[in-house]
Amino acid sequence: MEKVGENVVKIFIDGIGDVYFNLQKYSTTISEEHKFIYYFDAEGRFMGGFFDGVSYRRGLDNRLMKKFFDKDGSKVKIFVGDEEKRKVIEDVIERVLKIRDALSGNEHEVLERLDEILKWDYKQLEKDGIKFFSVYKPISILPPDQYFSLVLQPAEGCSWNKCTFCSFYQDRRFRVKSPDEFLNHVKKVKEFFGRAIGLRKSIFLGDANALIIPQKRLVELIKIIHDEFPIGKSKNGFDHVFDGIYSFLDIFGAERKSYDEYVELRDLLLKRIYIGLETGDANLFKYLNKPGSPDGCVEVVQTIKSAGINVGVIILAGAGGKKFYEAHVKNTVETILKMPLGNGDIVYLSPLVLDEADEYVRIMNELGSETLDKFEMAKQIQKIKEGLKGLNKLGVRVTLYDIQEFIY
Ligand SMILES: C[S@@+](CC[C@H](N)C(=O)[O-])C[C@H]1O[C@@H](n2cnc3c(N)ncnc32)[C@H](O)[C@@H]1O
Ligand code: SF4
Structure with missing residues (x-):
């Protein structure tokens, strides 16, 4: 056994070659000759891998x-x-079994990890997947920077659920949990994750617009989170700290909150709010059937930012197809540039996926607007990025949000 890096050891195994074990506090990665790489969480659950150019x-x-x-x-x-x-x-x-059998028995830390992994067989992982649904409603989407957050669902579904292009929450009714029910949910989440909770860096409030919960109840629910988890500071029983709380909110919901309410949420360590602007073109916006307006979005971003909370603004690339191509680019760039964005803010570009966007497709057909092909889509994304390039200097990240890559 040879130590080849911080927490990384290399062991030569007959019939395989050099095997690297990356023994992080909350994860284990095994690499066979850098060709087959697979990783596990701190409970030993298989999380993914890279096999000959294919990743899982x-x-x-x-x-x-x-x-x-x-x-x-x-x-x-x-x-x-x-x-x-x-x-x-x-x-x-x-x-993993083959590697375990080939070890001499002196590689204690590696052996411990492998034994943890080998507690799981396919059937148990399958059962664990079913258990997940006794804790959570499906986690339909998260912003890319929150894929490794710990999701808690103080609310389920979307309070609007009628945007023509969006089908994320059509399988459930919007509802807010009572403090007792939420506390019970939190306890189940903790039990489900076990030690693997340490891999999670932030708390994300599900589902589509949890911040729409009336302020008094919202504060009550967030205080439960602070009682149960170490946020921004350490807590007994945990050996890691979450950096803060994050959530989606739609424009209309955001308009209903006052500056003082945002300040109260900032003091409760709400760090970033993700809002779907989708387009800055007021005409196209109507066909998306979103509540609020692009100008309304600029105003709420001003209020949220002045209260000291960051934003993630989401743009729907390709929205409106060919008919709206120029107006979408021009007005979206103009709208975003009216926002007081800076360090810690993100602009996401989400390429439109039509698989379940039936109502949107019907409307665009009626208007005679063709869908962008993948080259036109790439070009539009490039144009919007070009228009927003000045933001990079201010510390704003402008980056892709591919809803098809999401898995929790
Ligand atoms: C949960 S929603 C955003 C937060 C909030 N509910 C709102 O509407 O402002 C997540 C984002 O997913 C994106 N999205 C939804 N349906 C999509 C689709 N069919 N194709 C691409 N992106 C989509 C939209 O950009 C949307 O803002
Ligand atoms: S885009 Fe947001 S507000 Fe509209 S239906 Fe989807 S989740 Fe709800």
């Missing part, structure tokens, strides 16, 4: 996402079927 991510609900580049260089992201999922997971477990 296992969600806590036991779905498995596969990503690879096809012949023309496009990135493909799909959820694999049960058969392939079982094959991939069982192959990984077999590999």
Whole structure:
């Protein structure tokens, strides 16, 4: 056994070659000759891997996402079927078993990790995926910088649920949990994650617009979070600290909160609010059937920022198709530039996915607007980024938000 880096050891194993073990506090990564790489959380659950140019991510609900580049260089992201999922997971477990059997017995820390991993077989991981749904409603989407947050659901669903392009929460009714029910949910979340909770860096309030919860109840629910988790400071029983609280909010919901209420939320360590502007073009905005308006979005961002909370503003790339192409680019760039964005703010560009956007497709057909192809989409994203390039100097990140890559 050779130490080759902080927390990384290398062991030569006959029939495999050099195997690297990256023993992080809350995760273990095993790399066979840097060709087969797979990783696990602190409870030993398989989380994902890279195998010969194909990458896999296992969600806590036991779905498995596969990503690879096809012949023309496009990135493909799909959820694999049960058969392939079982094959991939069982192959990984077999590999770990083979490595475990080949070790001499002196590699104590490595052995401990492998034994933790080998507590799980495919059936148990499948069961764990079912257990996930006794704790959570499906986690439909998160902003990319929050993929490794700890999601808590003080509310379920979307209070509006009628945007023509969005189908994320159509499977559930909007409802807010009572303090007792929420505390129970939090306890179940803790139990579900176990030690793997240490991998989570922030708290994300689900679902689509949790901050719309009336302020008094919202504060009550956030105080439960502070009682139960170390946020911004350490707490007994935890050996890590969450950096803050994050949430989505729609424009209309954001307009209903006052400056003082945002200040109260900032003091409760709410760090960033993610708002879907989608487009700065008021005409196109109407066809999206979002509540509020682009000007309203500028105003709420001003209020939120002046209260000391960062924002993540989401733009729907490709919205409106060819008919709105120029207006969408021009007015979106202008609208974003009216916002007082700075360090810690993010502008996300989410390429429009039409799979379940039936109402949006119907409206665009009626208007005779064709969908952008992938080259036109890439060009539009480039143009919007170009228009916003001055923001980079201010510390604002302008980056992609691909809803098809999301898995929790
Ligand atoms: C939970 S919502 C945003 C927060 C809040 N509910 C709102 O509407 O402002 C997440 C984001 O996903 C994106 N989204 C929804 N449906 C989409 C689709 N069909 N294609 C691409 N992006 C989509 C939108 O940009 C939306 O702002
Ligand atoms: S875009 Fe936001 S407000 Fe509109 S339906 Fe989706 S989650 Fe709800």
